[in-house]
Amino acid sequence: MTLVAAIRDGSVNFPLFLHVLGAMLLIGTLAAVGFATIAGWRSPERAGGLSRFGLKALLVGVLPAYLLMRIGAQWTESQENFPDDFDPAWLGIGYITADIGALFVLISIILSAIGLRRSRDDSTRGVALARIVGVISVVLLAAYLIAVWAMTTKPT
Amino acid sequence: MDLYDWLLFLHVLSAFLAVGAMTALWGLILGTRSEGLLDPPTAMSYGRFFGIVVGVGMMGAIIFGIWLAIHVDGYELWDGWILASLVLWAIAGWAGGQAGRAFEADPVAGRAKGIRFHAITSIGLLLILILMIWKPGA
Numbered sequence: 513m514t515l516v517a518a519i520r521d522g523s524v525n526f527p528l529f530l531h532v533l534g535a536m537l538l539i540g541t542l543a544a545v546g547f548a549t550i551a552g553w554r555s556p557e558r559a560g561g562l563s564r565f566g567l568k569a570l571l572v573g574v575l576p577a578y579l580l581m582r583i584g585a586q587w588t589e590s591q592e593n594f595p596d597d598f599d600p601a602w603l604g605i606g607y608i609t610a611d612i613g614a615l616f617v618l619i620s621i622i623l624s625a626i627g628l629r630r631s632r633d634d635s636t637r638g639v640a641l642a643r644i645v646g647v648i649s650v651v652l653l654a655a656y657l658i659a660v661w662a663m664t665t666k667p668t
Numbered sequence: 669m670d671l672y673d674w675l676l677f678l679h680v681l682s683a684f685l686a687v688g689a690m691t692a693l694w695g696l697i698l699g700t701r702s703e704g705l706l707d708p709p710t711a712m713s714y715g716r717f718f719g720i721v722v723g724v725g726m727m728g729a730i731i732f733g734i735w736l737a738i739h740v741d742g743y744e745l746w747d748g749w750i751l752a753s754l755v756l757w758a759i760a761g762w763a764g765g766q767a768g769r770a771f772e773a774d775p776v777a778g779r780a781k782g783i784r785f786h787a788i789t790s791i792g793l794l795l796i797l798i799l800m801i802w803k804p805g806a
Binding site: 525528529532533535536537539540541543544547548551555558561562564565568569572573577657660661663664665667 | 714
């Protein structure tokens with residue numbers, strides 16, 4: 513049996529809730545983009561519509577979810593009042609995946625905007641960009657699953 | 669990693685799968701609202717895939733959650749916040765099943781009903797998340 517010191521200051525709960533909710537929404541929107549990309553790859557005749565769906569999902573869903581997750585993370589850390597020399601591996605993994613992820617999210621947003629503009633008249637014109645965005649989404653999904661592992665098991 | 673770490677990771681991962689897939693299904697509902705981005709067979713296979721993921725996530729969350737409650741000193745299955753979570757889980761699971769049946773039976777005529785049940789599932793999972801973080805009475 514394990515005795516868990518589940519003592520957490522009440523002020524941490526709300527920012528932690530925003531952080532976890534944002535991370536869950538982020539995983540969901542990235543999975544939607546990834547599914548659309550893979551389905552489009554497997555059925556080229558449907559790739560046009562799937563690409564527009566994936567690009568829209570990324571533009572509408574991923575950025576708000578990312579911001580919620582990231583702001584929630586920073587707010588949670590500030591409420592935790594960790595000592596200055598507190599630098600565990602799990603926190604580092606969280607920061608690395610979130611901040612490098614931000615760069616890829618930004619690139620994906622730019623590619624999605626361009627792809628959606630190109631596909632306005634002909635839905636097949638955004639397929640190549642949608643595939644790049646889809647691959648980025650799947651890579652981010654894998655990285656964030658590692659982050660979930662680090663956040664829950666807190667390796668030293 | 670000891671048993672507690674594994675159980676907690678698998679419990680949280682399952683919750684992420686359930687809520688993540690739920691979010692992806694909202695994407696499908698919004699994406700098929702007017703523009704017709706997805707043709708019916710694609711929308712159906714998308715819906716089935718993420719519907720199954722919601723089910724797998726919910727099953728994993730409850731199995732590993734109950735295991736955790738038994739394994740961890742200080743938590744009991746009859747704690748108020750855990751009991752409330754179990755009731756909400758049952759309601760969310762029932763509503764999710766109803767939503768899936770409504771969309772499967774007739775994606776057009778059953779859409780409003782499916783969305784209502786999907787909303788009940790989503791609210792149920794959101795309330796469970798709130799209980800898991802605040803743990804009132806723990």
